[in-house]
Each structure stands twice: as C-alpha cells, then as structure tokens.
Amino acid sequence: MTAALNRRQLREAVMHGFRTNSRLIEAGIRPQTGPAFLALLNQGALPRTEFETFIGLQPREACNQLSKVINVGLAVSSASNRHTLRVGLPLWFAQDIFPDFSLAKSEVKPG
Template sequence: MSELLKITNAHYSSLIDGNPSEPESLEREFVLEHHQSSFGDVPEHRRRIVAILCQHYQRLHRRTSRNGIGAFARALTFEHFALLGLHPHLWSLSRGLGRRLDEYQSVTSMNDPMKTDGLEGAQKIIGRKQLAFIDLMLDVCHEEVDYMTAALNRRRLRESVTRAYKTNSRLKDSGIRPETMPALLALLIQGALPRSEFVTFTGLPPEAASDQLSKLIRIGVVVSPPSNLHGLEIGLPVWFAEEIFPGVQ
C-alpha cells in the first residue's frame, strides 16, 4: 500500500503543482537532523504538528523558485509526521489536497498575488492565511485517515473482496474460483500466511488449491517471496487495489 501511494502522490503532486512530479525521496539522516533542529524544543505532539504545518506554509512562501518546492514541502511534512508516529505512509496528503485543490491554492495564495498596504497589513493577512492553511491541512489529514480506517475495516474488506470476485473481469478471465475468496481475504487481513494455511482456507483438494494459488500468483494478487518459499504475502497490483480501495487513485 505504501508503494502504491507513492505513485499516487506523484500523480496528485502533478495536479497540485501543475507540472510533472517524481516521488520525493528524502535522506533519513537529513529528516532526523531537520526535525531535531526545528522541533526538538517543542514538547507536545500537537504543538509539533502545528509547527510542522507552519513551516510547510512558510516554505511555500520563501522568495525562491516555486518549481518543485510544493512536492518537497509535502514530502518533508510527511516524514516529520512519521517521526511523530502518525504513520502517514498509509494515507496520502497529496491525494486529499488534490481533491480540494481550489481551497489549497486559495490558502497558499497560489491563485492571486498577495496585495497589502504596508508591513502591518501584510503580517495580518499572512497570519489569517496561515491559520486557514493549518485548518485545511488538518482537515485533509483527518479525511484521509478516516478513509483508510474505513477501507481497512474487516467488514469493509470482506465486502470489497466479495464484490471483486463477483464483478472483476480479470479474476474471472484468469479462472479464479470463488472458493479461494476466504483464503485471499485471510491473507489480505494478515498480510502473510504459510502456504499450507492458505491451501486449507480454500477448502479445495490439494491439487486444485495449488492450481488456484498459481493463478493468483500469476496475476500478482498473491506474492511468493524468494526469501520464504513456504510463505505467501498479499500483492496489490493497481487494478486490484482499485477494487479493494475504491478512490485510492
């Protein structure tokens, strides 16, 4: 899921910034040093979150070229969130902002140049806009976390997998039998299973179960890692992820 979201982040970054974007890859040592130097003296997590978003906003408004700064600022904010234990690699800030692009452009003054009368007026406008930016970013984060929390609910996963088995043409054309659904659902929920347990979950005779497993591996829904020949992991090709997590793209 994390790798898939990196791809969607690049797509939505292109939408937000108006130019093609590659996924930002930041050196962990740089992030750790930046986090400690910028937020090490802030004791409370909620204050750190606000400080991180303030810095994001300020980075966008430095008198430097905007090319690529938005994607960099979002990637850095994500890494700072990760250091606070917020696990942002299971949800996409860029996707949420892409869906609320007009609001994002408005609070970051990307649509219109800032017009003020004197320094005092400028500071007041910056203050209001910065608060509006923080409100929007927190709201978007909540929306994205709520989406993934609902999508990863076991009942919702069961409904999604059931629907996929009934309607997805790739599963049907590959000859995947409905009996494999409990095994695939168990693998999706747990992330990994021994081959023997997967076969047992299907309820099929060993030969038929092995044939079905080979077909699932062939279409990428199940992965057999070279490091563990007796184990299986879930695969999330884009077409399957879109079935299980509608709206993830």
C-alpha cells in the same frame, strides 16, 4: 480510509472483487479463493499450506488456484522462502476493493 479498512466492508469488497473482477475471472480464479486472499490481506503473510486450506477446495484444485493468484500478482512467493506467501496488491485490484483510492490519488497535486 478508515471505512475502507473496516473488516466487514473490506470482506464485502474483496468477495465482490473475486466474483466480478474481469482479470480474476479470465485467469480462472474462483470466488471460493476470496476468503483465503482476505486472510492473507489481513495478516500480510501466510504459509502456503494455510492459504490452500483457507480456499476450501480439494488439494489439487487449491494448489491450482494458488498458482493463479500468484500469477495475477495477488500473492507473492520469494525464491528464498517458497513456503510463505506475502500479500501482493496490484493497483488494478486495489482500486477494485478501495474504490476511493483512485479518487484520492487523482486529487493529490504535485507540490
């Protein structure tokens, strides 16, 4: 687990996921959105405007990418605070960036 949380390895895993994950590709999420998600993952929460700035695309496309990220569950925005994003980490993406997670989970036996 310590190796998986190494910043360099985590960055590589997230960027690889944003380039190759079929759900992200089908959703139209561009690889350029990876660094913004990584910043959100590292911090746990970010202002929407900061996330869009991290994407580095034109404002309209950055907003579009953010909507797609929310739709697939990688980011969460509550109705009570729409200006702040929290990290969402669906199991299908967690297994992509933490490949040993699924192995460790399957080894745990109910006691």
